[in-house]
Amino acid sequence: MTYYAFAGALEQGFAYGFLVLGVYLTFRVLDFPDLTVDGSLPLGAAVSAVAITAGYNPFLSLLFALIAGFLAGTITGILNTKLGILHLLASILTMIALYSINLRVMGRPNMTLLGKPTILEPLTNAGIGMFNAAPLLFGILSILALLLLFWLLNTAFGLAMQATGVNRQMITSQGVNTDRVIILTVGLSNGLAAVSGALLCQSQGAADVNMGVGTIVAGLASVIVGETLFGCRTIGRALFAALLGSLIYRLTIALALSLKLGRFSFTPSDLNLLTALLVVGALTLPKLRRKVLNR
């Protein structure tokens, strides 16, 4: 693997880190399988691209993306809690609706940011190369997000959020409106996914309506790989594992793509197969390890 491929993988790992933290929130904390992210990630990219093109500060565009993603997530939450639609189905409905919304937001299927300012500009202006600037900045931002989530999960609301995922009867009996907790948490998760989309759009220089395909699978793969390798005994550790899982996932893919066995090499079209294999591996590894240790 070349240095560029390595730096690129880190950049993607950190950019997708927001998404992975969001998926951790819904999938693990809330026990709410949420496919909305397949739509909210490109929504974030679209909103960011449109905002930057309209002359807004690139950092401000991240905030717009966060808000747009949050609203998208609350729709899924409302469909599930207030209208009683099964969580999985509610999220799929929002996801397909977002496809149309994203086309409306951009007014076309894709949008380039060529020659437009991005959040990386201050760093590249300071003389840091593009290949180092993106992983550095995205790394700092995603670690900030991790710390914020760690704080949030330890607040009274955060405890209620954790309890909602585990024992809804108990937390309802303590006077918490679980509907509200679910709506807000799914909202937050999709806000994070949208920030991922915005970061990717700014580092790749384009937003595309199809860039969200398979987002949830990548997110789950990262969460599961992280858990398997680094454990999830405490909340802090689980959050950390999720972010590291995102890096490992992107590095593994970069590694696979750079692999050459004789005349055979992987192409980007093999990525879905590789992802599936990686998740199967991560899911079965703990069982295998236990079997071997018990012998």
Added chain:
Amino acid sequence: MIEITDLVKIFHQGSVNEVLALSGISLQVRKGDFITVIGSNGAGKSTLLNCLAGSHPIDSGHIVIDEQDVSRWPEYKRATQISRVFQDPLLGTCGPLSIEQNLALANRRGKYHGLKRGVQRSDRELFRKQLSQLNLGLEKRLKDSVGLLSGGQRQALTLLMATLVKPKILLLDEHTAALDPKTALQVLKLTQQLIDDQHLTALMVTHNMRQALQLGNRLIMLHGGRIILDVSGNEKGAMTVEDLLEQFYKVRGEAFVSDRMLLV
């Protein structure tokens, strides 16, 4: 004071499986009443508690707590007035959270769960003091996750959580039924102690008739969704298990069929 008027609950209304679970229950619970509730399986004991707590919406009737009609309040809102302990020891606590985190959630029952730190430093002193009265050594294990505790310990913790913020009424739904006899007795003693200390108003469902006579100042018997017996004070004190059975025959005119009722 809690006033229950003409409470009706019908399950599967309009279908062939229609069940009239509560057919017009009226009950005045005075402040400080500790009422034990008995009745055969399907009499409506748990349904009554679930309707009071708001887990089941009621079909008609009124529930008024201190002159406030809570009949249409959702369950989480009623939790500001009502606390409960379930039969399943796993239901009242949150396993992956620590003891102090569970207590912190209970300490905010009915208040806003906002962005303040979940477990405040000043809370811990209170939690230790409260836990020490359980005599289970839990005051030294504040950071242990609740999933590590036994069923009895979890039920004792649930009781403590239910009374940490004084409820207007405490609902106990066969809360010792899933425990072994020795632990059940301990939890029962603790129940009595907490109710006495805080002068709580409580409604306790039990299948054990001797227990129902020993505990509390008032006893009601349900059958077919109605209250068929309501005794209190000296009248209750003088009653024996045989009297209860006799009363039951007299009112219902049919054989007492539930085997579990006889396991005294």
